[in-house]
Amino acid sequence: MKSYQYFIDYFKNAPAIIQVVWVMIVLFMVIITILIIYLKLLRSRLRKNEKIVAQYQNEYESNLITYLYSGNEEEEVSAEQQLIVDKLKSCVPDKFKRRVVVSTLLRLRNEISGEMAESIQKLYFQTGLINYALSSLKSKKWYVVAKGIRELAQFHVKEVNDQIVIHVNNPNKEIRKEVQLYLVTLFHFEGLKFLDVLQTHLSEWDQIQLLEVLQRFDEQEIPNINPWLKSKNDSVVIFAIKLSKIYNQFEAKDTLLELLEHQHKKIRVEAIQVLSHLQVYEAKEVLKNKFNELSLEEQIAFFKLLENVFESSDETFLQEHIQHKNFEIKVSALKIFKLLNIEKFHSFKRLLSAPKDAEIIEFIENN
Amino acid sequence: MNTSTVEIIILIIHFLFFIYACTAIASYIILAMISSKETIEYMKKNSFVNYKEILSSTISPSITIIAPAYNESLNIIENVRSLLSSHYVNYDVVIVNDGSKDDSLEKMIVAYDLVKVDFLINQQIPTKPIRAGVFKSTNPAFEKLTVVDKVNGGKADALNMGLNISKSDYVACIDVDCLLLENSLQKMIKPFLEVTDKTVIATGGVIRIANSCIIKDGKLLDVNFPKKLIEKAQILEYIRAFLLGRMAWSRLNGLLVISGAFGLFNKKVAIEVGGYDTNTVGEDMELIVRMRRYMEETKQKYKVAYIPDPLCWTEAPDNYKIFISQRNRWTRGTIETLRMHRKVAFNPKYKSLGLLSYPYWLLYERLAPVIEVIGIIYFIILAALNEVRWDYALAFIILAYLFAVLFSIVAIFSEELTYHQYKKKGTGFKLIMISLLEPFVLHPFILYAAIRGNIDYYFNKKKKWGEMTRKGMATS
Amino acid sequence: MSDAKKIVLAEDNSTLSLLLKFRLEKEGYKLLIAADGKEAIELIGQHDPELILTDIMMPFISGLEVISHVRNKLNKQTPIIVFSAAGQEEMVLKAFNLGANDFMGKPFSPNELVIRVKRLLR
Numbered sequence: 001m002k003s004y005q006y007f008i009d010y011f012k013n014a015p016a017i018i019q020v021v022w023v024m025i026v027l028f029m030v031i032i033t034i035l036i037i038y039l040k041l042l043r044s045r046l047r048k049n050e051k052i053v054a055q056y057q058n059e060y061e062s063n064l065i066t067y068l069y070s071g072n073e074e075e076e077v078s079a080e081q082q083l084i085v086d087k088l089k090s091c092v093p094d095k096f097k098r099r100v101v102v103s104t105l106l107r108l109r110n111e112i113s114g115e116m117a118e119s120i121q122k123l124y125f126q127t128g129l130i131n132y133a134l135s136s137l138k139s140k141k142w143y144v145v146a147k148g149i150r151e152l153a154q155f156h157v158k159e160v161n162d163q164i165v166i167h168v169n170n171p172n173k174e175i176r177k178e179v180q181l182y183l184v185t186l187f188h189f190e191g192l193k194f195l196d197v198l199q200t201h202l203s204e205w206d207q208i209q210l211l212e213v214l215q216r217f218d219e220q221e222i223p224n225i226n227p228w229l230k231s232k233n234d235s236v237v238i239f240a241i242k243l244s245k246i247y248n249q250f251e252a253k254d255t256l257l258e259l260l261e262h263q264h265k266k267i268r269v270e271a272i273q274v275l276s277h278l279q280v281y282e283a284k285e286v287l288k289n290k291f292n293e294l295s296l297e298e299q300i301a302f303f304k305l306l307e308n309v310f311e312s313s314d315e316t317f318l319q320e321h322i323q324h325k326n327f328e329i330k331v332s333a334l335k336i337f338k339l340l341n342i343e344k345f346h347s348f349k350r351l352l353s354a355p356k357d358a359e360i361i362e363f364i365e366n367n
Numbered sequence: 368m369n370t371s372t373v374e375i376i377i378l379i380i381h382f383l384f385f386i387y388a389c390t391a392i393a394s395y396i397i398l399a400m401i402s403s404k405e406t407i408e409y410m411k412k413n414s415f416v417n418y419k420e421i422l423s424s425t426i427s428p429s430i431t432i433i434a435p436a437y438n439e440s441l442n443i444i445e446n447v448r449s450l451l452s453s454h455y456v457n458y459d460v461v462i463v464n465d466g467s468k469d470d471s472l473e474k475m476i477v478a479y480d481l482v483k484v485d486f487l488i489n490q491q492i493p494t495k496p497i498r499a500g501v502f503k504s505t506n507p508a509f510e511k512l513t514v515v516d517k518v519n520g521g522k523a524d525a526l527n528m529g530l531n532i533s534k535s536d537y538v539a540c541i542d543v544d545c546l547l548l549e550n551s552l553q554k555m556i557k558p559f560l561e562v563t564d565k566t567v568i569a570t571g572g573v574i575r576i577a578n579s580c581i582i583k584d585g586k587l588l589d590v591n592f593p594k595k596l597i598e599k600a601q602i603l604e605y606i607r608a609f610l611l612g613r614m615a616w617s618r619l620n621g622l623l624v625i626s627g628a629f630g631l632f633n634k635k636v637a638i639e640v641g642g643y644d645t646n647t648v649g650e651d652m653e654l655i656v657r658m659r660r661y662m663e664e665t666k667q668k669y670k671v672a673y674i675p676d677p678l679c680w681t682e683a684p685d686n687y688k689i690f691i692s693q694r695n696r697w698t699r700g701t702i703e704t705l706r707m708h709r710k711v712a713f714n715p716k717y718k719s720l721g722l723l724s725y726p727y728w729l730l731y732e733r734l735a736p737v738i739e740v741i742g743i744i745y746f747i748i749l750a751a752l753n754e755v756r757w758d759y760a761l762a763f764i765i766l767a768y769l770f771a772v773l774f775s776i777v778a779i780f781s782e783e784l785t786y787h788q789y790k791k792k793g794t795g796f797k798l799i800m801i802s803l804l805e806p807f808v809l810h811p812f813i814l815y816a817a818i819r820g821n822i823d824y825y826f827n828k829k830k831k832w833g834e835m836t837r838k839g840m841a842t843s
Numbered sequence: 844m845s846d847a848k849k850i851v852l853a854e855d856n857s858t859l860s861l862l863l864k865f866r867l868e869k870e871g872y873k874l875l876i877a878a879d880g881k882e883a884i885e886l887i888g889q890h891d892p893e894l895i896l897t898d899i900m901m902p903f904i905s906g907l908e909v910i911s912h913v914r915n916k917l918n919k920q921t922p923i924i925v926f927s928a929a930g931q932e933e934m935v936l937k938a939f940n941l942g943a944n945d946f947m948g949k950p951f952s953p954n955e956l957v958i959r960v961k962r963l964l965r
Contacts (some may be wrong), residue, residue, distance in 0.1 A: 012757075021762045035776050036799055039783065043795040046787055061858050065865050098646040107858040114952030116862075143411040150415055174412060204428075204560035235563070246426070275773050327489045356490070363487040425933060454900055456931065506915075507937045508907040584881065 037193040049096075056100040063088065064104060068119050077126075088127045091323045102129060106154055137163055142172040149175065153182040161186070168194055177206050184210050195228050195236050202235035211242060222247050228257040237267055244275045253280050260286060269301050276305035284309050288317055296326065303332035310336045315344075322348060330357070334364050370700055382743055388535060388767075391731055395774060396838045401615035406675045409614075411558075411605060413676075417549035418454075428560070430458040430631070433529030435522050440469040444478045444542050449585030451511055455552035459511040460544065461529045464499075466519025469624030472499060475514055480506040492527040492642035495520035496705040501532075523643035523650040530642050533634060540651075542628045542681060546577060547589060551678040555631040558672035565668040568658050569632045571625020572678035573609045575788065576602050576684055578693050587680060597690060599801040600809035601683045607778040610785070617673035621724040623659075623704075625671065629679045636661065647707070649700015656708050656720075663717045677786060691816040698820025701733050736817030768806055775802035847873040849890055851910060853883035853897040854926070863896070866953050867960065876959055884912055894964055895923045896956075899934050907937055914942035921950075922963040926951065934964025 011022060020327045063084050070080035077085065091097040109120050124130055133155075136148030149164055167179045183191030192210075226239035227254060237259070244252045258270035260283070275283040287294065287302045294302065303321075306314065318340070338345045348360055432450055436443060443462075450460045462473050475481060486501035497514035517528055526540050537556065541547065551572070559567045579593035593599055616622040630651065640661045643650045655671060662669040684690035705712075705728065712729065714721040747754050779798050782788070790796070801808075850872050856861045857878070865872040875890055877883035880901050887895065887909075895913065899906035906925055913919050924945045925938045935946050945959055 018759055018762055021766050025762065025766050025769060028766070028773055032769065032773055032776060035773075035780065037797065039776070039779065039795055040779075042783055046783065047790060047792070050790070061861055064858070065861050068862070069869075071864060079469075104858060107856055108862060111856060111859045111951075112862070112953055113950040114954060116953055117950065143414070147415050201563040201565045207559060208426050208560065242426075305901050327491070331487070360487060363485055367485055426932075452905060456934070504909060507940055508911045510937070544907070586881075587878075 041335060052096075053100055056097060057104060057364055060088070060091075060101050060104040064108065064120075064123070067123060068116055071119070071286060085123065085126045088123070092127055092129055098129065098132060102126070102151065105129075109154065110195055124157075130155070130157060133157075134160060134163070137167075142175055145170075146172075146174045146178045146312055149182050151176040153178070153185045156186060157220060158186050164355055165259070168197075169199075173200075176200065177209075180206065181213060184213050189214065189221045189223055192223070195231070195239070198233055201233070207235070207239045207242060210239070211246065222249070224251075225249055226252055226255045229259065232265065234264055236263070241267070241270045245277050248278065250278055253278065253282075256280070257283060257286065265297065266294055269297050272298060272301040272305055276301070276308050279308050281309050281311075284314075288314075291317075300328050300332075302327065303329050307332055307336055310340065312340060315340060319344075323352065327360075330366070331360055334360060338364055380745070384738075384745075386531060387730075387738060391735070392770060393575065394727070394731060395611075397435075398615040399611040399774070399777065401618055402611045402613070403781060405614040405618045406610065406781065407631055409675055410785065412598050413554075418553045425457055425528055427455070427457045428556060429534070430455065430537045430539055430556065431529065431533035431535040431634075432458060432460045432539045432541055432547075432552075433463065433526055433533065434460065434541050434718060435463045435525030436467065436471060437465045437519070437522075437525075438467045438471065439543055440467070440471045440474060442544060444474055446546075447475065447512065448717070449546055450541070450543075451509065452549070452551045452585070453547055453552050457535075458552060459513065459533075459535070461532055461588040463525040463528050464513045464514060464516040465521070465525040466495075466498060466517060472502075472514070474515050476502065479509045479512055479514075480801045481506045481512075481514055486532075488528075488531050491531055491638050494524050494528045494531065518772055521645055523645040523647075524652075527642040527645070527672050530634065530638055536634055536754070537631055538634045538637065539564055539629065539631045540627075541630075541679070545574075545628050545679040546582060547586065547629070547679045548587075548677065551676075552631075554676050555678065558670075558674065559631070559633065562670060562672070565670045566633065566662070567670050567672050568636045568662060569625060569655055570672045570674065571613070571622070571630050572674045574605065574626045574628045575677045575680045576605060576683045577605045577680035578683055580680065582680070584828055590788055590790070592789050592791070592797055593685075595685055595803065596801070596808045597687060598683060598685055598840075600805045601690075603778070603798070603801050605808065606782045607775060610781045611774075611778050614675055615671045616724075617671065619723065620670050620720065621727070622671040622673055622721050623656055623728055624652040624769070625655060625673065628681050632658075645705075647700060647703045648696050649704050649752055652700055653704040653707065656704055656711075659720050660708060660711060660717065663720055675785065677788065683698045684831070687812055691819065694813055694816035695820040695823060698733075698817045699824045701728070702821070702824050705729055705733055736814050740814060756819045771806050772802050775805065847871055848894065849873045849892040850894045850896060850960070851875045851877060851883060851886045851890065851892040853877045853880060853901060853906065855897070855898065855901055857881060863953060863956070866957060869906060870957055870961070872960070879910050880906065881922065883909050887913060887917070891919075892921065894960060895921055896960075897923065897936065898926045898930065899931060907941060909942040910938055910943050924956075924959060924963070937954070 008340070013021060014022075067081050067084045070084075072078045072079055074110070088101060092099060105120055105124060109117060120358075130152075131367075132149045133148045136144045136151075137160075139145050139148070152160055152164065164182055167175050170176055170179070180191075180194060183194060185191070219333055222243070225240045225243050228236050229244070231237050231240070239257070240252075241256070243249065244256060256271050256275055256278075257280070260268055262268050262271070272283070272287065283305060287298075287305070291299065291302065306318075310318075314336075318333050318337055321329060322337065324330050324333065334345070334348070338350070345361075345365075349358070352358065352361060370707050432453075434446075434450060436446075439446065447460070447462060450462075462475070465477075480500040481504050483500040484503050488497075488501075495518040497515065502514040503514050505511065513532065515528060515532060517525070520528075529540070530538060537559065539552065539555065552628070553572050555572060558570050575600065576593070577587075578595075578598045580587060581589035581591065593602070613622065613625075627650070632654075637654065640654070640657045642654075644653050644657075647653050647774055659669070659671065684693050699712040705725070708725070711717045711721045712725050717725075746755070746760070776799070779802065846870075851869060852860060852874055852927075853950075854876070855878050860876045860878075861871070864876060867874050872894075875886045875892065877886050881904050882899075883897060883901075884904065886892075895909070897906040897909050910923055910925070913921055913923065916925060922945075923943045924947060924955060925935065925943050926947050927935050928949050928951055935948075936947060947956060947959070
């Protein structure tokens with residue numbers, strides 16, 4: 001007791017700052033102790049959860065497979081299937097189990113097509129999972145809404161289109177992206193109509209995701225992309241240029257040629273690359289005439305285009321540029337020359353005697 | 368000098384130390400809070416991204432993985448195989464054999480059916496010349512692989528050679544023994560593609576420590592918590608730094624360093640600034656600072672991004688000698704970089720780089736060990752002069768220790784709530800123990816290494832990289 | 844007597860593996876499942892199957908390496924069908940160059956797969 005009293009006195013007599021320090025020491029020790037206990041609990045819970053998830057996954061997996069193979073010709077839903085539907089229905093209200101069921105269904109849904117896929121879809125409806133996705137659309141939290149839209153897209157639920165379309169101009173970027181993916185996943189190229197009215201910027205990431213979804217569908221469906229190439233929204237233009245490249249939209253040739261005058265360098269360079277891919281000869285003359293006003297990137301892109309559409313009339317132009325200081329342009333020019341006029345190409349060996357240039361010529365000669 | 372002046376001076380010195388300590392602690396707390404918020408945001412955004420499905424097509428941007436190798440013969444085959452098995456599609460791997468004296472090249476030629484090919488290199492950055500040549504595989508399964516054998520020039524020089532060779536838009540600079548996880552490239556490239564109003568010039572991610580993990584044939588089979596104190600302490604340190612530090616700096620656009628073990632760069636900008644500097648031992652940090660400077664000077668909006676996902680596993684030093692050598696090198700690298708770019712310091716022209724990142728790094732990273740050691744010496748002098756109020760000193764020391772422990776435990780919590788990599792029973796307890804021990808088991812050696820680093824930098828110019836003996840990852 | 848034809852399936856999606864196993868075993872084949880390329884090569888070495896089904900994108904050893912291993916190292920002409928996700932045409936071409944017999948893009952119909960399996964095993 002005496003020492004206890006000693007500490008209390010000591011504390012009372014210490015300067016304010018020391019008192020604060022000791023209070024904090026005690027506070028920290030208490031917090032640390034609490035956290036240590038909580039950590040142990042947290043880890044146990046996480047470990048337990050993992051085991052449970054694995055267990056449920058196995059269970060639901062076999063349920064799913066059984067469901068898919070126990071249908072019969074007569075009934076819409078066989079007795080065996082109904083059993084499984086009821087069982088899953090009872091699991092679904094539990095958020096934890098619901099997540100496992102959805103992920104199990106999706107793992108399969110994404111890999112297979114045909115009547116099996118439709119069966120999985122039916123199951124999604126029958127178990128009532130769809131209702132949870134729908135209610136998440138009304139949530140105030142953006143990631144809940146986004147996740148819900150994604151789920152509805154993955155399960156190809158067209159019926160809720162109206163409820164999703166209202167989010168097209170949602171201020172949250174992630175929600176907008178999910179809406180766009182939904183539209184494209186379900187309505188293929190038709191779903192791209194949102195590009196007509198898109199005010200916000202479509203990031204490269206978004207564009208790639210949209211393109212990857214579109215890849216799965218029949219190319220014939222692609223609509224006229226010219227309006228998008230003329231859009232005021234630069235990201236829409238870039239996306240349309242990508243479309244014209246991937247789907248060989250030769251019909252868009254004229255609009256693409258106009259884009260060579262666009263105010264943004266990036267778009268001009270992308271336009272040159274597409275015109276090169278589509279082997280549009282007209283582009284060559286347009287660019288050749290104003291070659292010296294072009295930026296370096298455009299010049300490099302132009303030479304790549306030339307590699308695809310060169311003709312013997314380009315010889316004089318090429319000769320002016322074989323000594324261009326840019327490596328890539330030099331290589332392009334020499335490569336073309338080798339194909340155009342092999343004797344002249346050999347004559348350059350004397351002209352371009354610098355070791356670096358000689359290296360280039362030797363490489364092109366042998367490859 | 369009369370006593371009252373001396374007293375005032377002493378008071379000022381105490382005051383300065385006190386301010387320094389308080390601001391350091393305040394900064395850790397603020398960074399931790401920002402980091403947590405950013406990590407939560409990141410996880411929400413990416414919780415439903417299926418990395419396996421996306422970007423596994425040719426529409427995705429091209430990436431070259433550049434891996435310099437020096438005398439890595441022990442594990443080179445498995446390491447290369449691991450790099451070749453990433454789930455990204457549009458990428459290739461360039462192994463730069465930097466004048467190895469062992470049989471790395473021969474082993475690779477046999478294992479991957481390599482033949483020498485004619486190759487034209489655009490020497491945008493000067494490097495040491497090619498030695499045995501450029502090799503590619505005759506087996507289509509290894510089409511992505513290019514091996515370059517060159518005259519030894521150091522890691523920076525080898526990376527520059529890779530930059531010259533790459534025909535992609537992005538380059539991933541990686542230590543060859545880093546075990547890359549399957550979806551790492553997808554995750555790393557996402558920031559480059561998502562950000563619309565700025566150019567992302569580099570991205571970094573979390574490096575995990577592979578010591579004691581079971582790795583077989585380049586695949587991570589089992590995650591184990593290591594046995595040695597030094598290894599455990601480093602894991603804790605990495606968790607703290609990555610989860611409670613870097614995410615915040617990324618948000619503030621103040622990141623000065625992403626790990627040298629693995630980083631993804633915008634190739635065009637990297638080459639514009641001249642590639643890696645071969646005259647510094649901190650080439651990874653120096654490149655980032657130089658790239659940032661370039662973007663500021665050319666008035667382009669930019670960002671250095673960071674993602675909290677674990678991306679690769681690498682071996683950390685498992686004995687004090689190598690550890691000290693590594694930290695010594697890091698110290699010298701930091702000093703070199705800060706000196707090289709001192710024009711940036713407190714210069715409003717460089718915005719957050721000059722007004723936030725540089726000053727912070729200078730005061731709280733580069734000078735911290737020095738100030739701490741000065742503080743300790745000062746304390747010893749006071750003790751010798753019997754000027755110390757031991758009870759006060761004790762109180763402060765205990766508080767400082769508890770703060771360090773609390774901070775570590777918070778770091779452990781954020782690790783558990785995010786990636787929960789150490790699942791085995793008993794590891795929780797071990798993590799707590801190392802939180803309690805780390806201030807004694809690691810911190811003194813960090814201080815020692817930093818002081819040696821300072822001394823070596825100023826007085827011993829001959830030191831360079833030092834060998835890290837390749838022990839080989841544990842095989843089952 | 845079990846002279847059922849053996850098929851090795853290399854696929855890291857466990858739900859899909861289970862589905863295919865069910866389907867193909869109903870047709871009378873014996874299915875051996877590998878979760879990655881390494882396991883697949885081991886199973887092939889051990890059991891010498893009549894047919895191999897492999898995904899291209901797998902952990903560690905890719906489907907391409909599996910094909911290369913079977914055709915070049917083991918020198919076997921076992922029929923091989925590869926699965927690929929959309930947009931991996933380049934990979935599919937490489938697979939054919941290495942000696943694959945057929946490919947199915949994902950998502951695919953399991954019924955269609957059965958038809959192709961039967962055709963190759965006739």
